[in-house]
Amino acid sequence: MEGYLHLKNGEKYKGTFQTNAVNQTASGEIVFFTGMTGYQEVLTDPSYKDQIIVFTYPLIGNYGINNEDFESKKPHVAGVVVYEANKDAFHYQSQHSLLEYLEKWNIPLISHVDTRAIVKNIRQAGSMPAVLTIKETAQKEDFSLVKDKKVAKVSERDLQQYGSGDYHIVLVDFGKKESMVDCLLERGCKVTVVPYNTEFETIQNLAPNGILLSNGPGDPKELKEVLPTVEALIKHYPTLGICLGHQLSALALGAETSKLSFGHRGANHPVMDKKNQKVIMSSQNHSYVVVEESLKNTGCTARFYNLHDGSVEGLSHTEYPLQTVQFHPEANPGPSEGQYIFDEFIENVKANYGRVFAHA
Structure with missing residues (x-):
């Protein structure tokens, strides 16, 4: 037709x-x-x-x-x-x-x-x-998009548990991809998935060794109510933020985000890792980015950069064992060159096992 x-x-x-x-x-x-x-x-x-x-x-x-x-x-x-x-x-x-x-x-x-x-x-x-x-x-009203919280539509509503590994990772679900769970299970982790709006005390009672803040849809600034929880998690546990989780980590620590004109979506985006001095090909899907100029006084520094437009693709922190990436290291679809991010995260979890952070 x-x-x-x-x-x-x-x-x-x-x-x-x-x-x-x-x-x-x-x-x-x-x-x-x-x-x-x-x-x-x-x-x-x-x-x-x-x-x-x-x-x-x-x-x-x-x-x-x-x-x-x-x-x-x-x-x-x-x-x-x-x-x-x-x-x-x-x-x-x-x-x-x-x-x-x-x-x-x-x-x-x-x-x-x-x-x-x-x-x-x-x-x-x-x-x-x-x-x-x-x-x-088409009528003018056809272009009126529904203003709703998309994360609430895609997040799991109930706690879910996977695996039985030595290290317990709580995955905060803002719209996770199943391959993120798979990457943690492959590295010998026990994984508990919790809804996006789970309170810090509830997560604390699960006794995690690390936190993964997942990807998800929409504008990160529409989730201001979760930022205090994200900040508390970062200050108490080794944390990995992916895509939306990366943006929320930056906002929770005082940085800003902005919207790209047409976003990054594809399986062939080159990203520079300043720490390891190498370029990897990445899978991406996002409209929003962290504004590098806003990182001052947050303790965050940019580690990864998109080589197409120079935008920030990931952060590290001077005090807390926080690492974030804007791209998808689980890379389904796409190249697997970024999966070492999960290896680094698990090493962070092991290195900080039982540690109490200075300003937690």
Whole structure:
């Protein structure tokens, strides 16, 4: 069926709906992902909650959907835009086609649109509200995005426990990817996942040896109520912050964040590690960054930098065993070069086992 992608700046793109979810108007912030593979992980990454995702690689869906690579229990995107969607799947692990999977969750997919032109538009005008519809014209109210706390929608509601390792890590779930839990389990940890708004005293009663602050969707400044807890956790336990967790750590210690024009989303972003004096390729998905000039007097120093735009990609602290990264070291999808971050975190946990920090 013929359909349209409308952008808030007035641009319109004609295409073909490939799923039956066409009788609804799907609205969301439009963003683009530059990876050649990994569409299953992208669709189920909670950080993409309520966004319309444009895949820049021209053929999406050719290896289908399997039961191994889900990053959460369901897809979180509002809609999908591709040049061509493969209706068949060719992979020994494939259980469903991409179209079957999106049909199941009533998510619209539009194909045969000029994704190159869309991406150029976003790069020039920035991310913006967009609409997928069968209507040739869009109404002004269609571009009104719901102002809600997306983290509350994607965070686990109940405590969950995994593994039985020597070191107990509490993962504060702002919209975690399952591969983060896997990376900790592979390193011999016991992992307890708690909801994003869990009080510090509740976490303290779990007797953790370390804290992981996860990724998640939306503006970190919408989570001001959790900053006192984040600050207390940093001051009491070895802490690793990833993506949103990185941004919240910076805010909790007095720094600032700002929004990028069109964000970083892809599996091929070069990042400089100043400590180790090496460049790694990283997987990324975020709209917001920590403002380097605001780190003064916070005790935080920038360790990682994005080599495309020079933005801060990770922090260390002069007093507390805090490390943060803006990119995804678990890297699903993407390269695995950043997984040493988890090794460093576990070494931090071991080195600070039982320690009471000076100003905790």
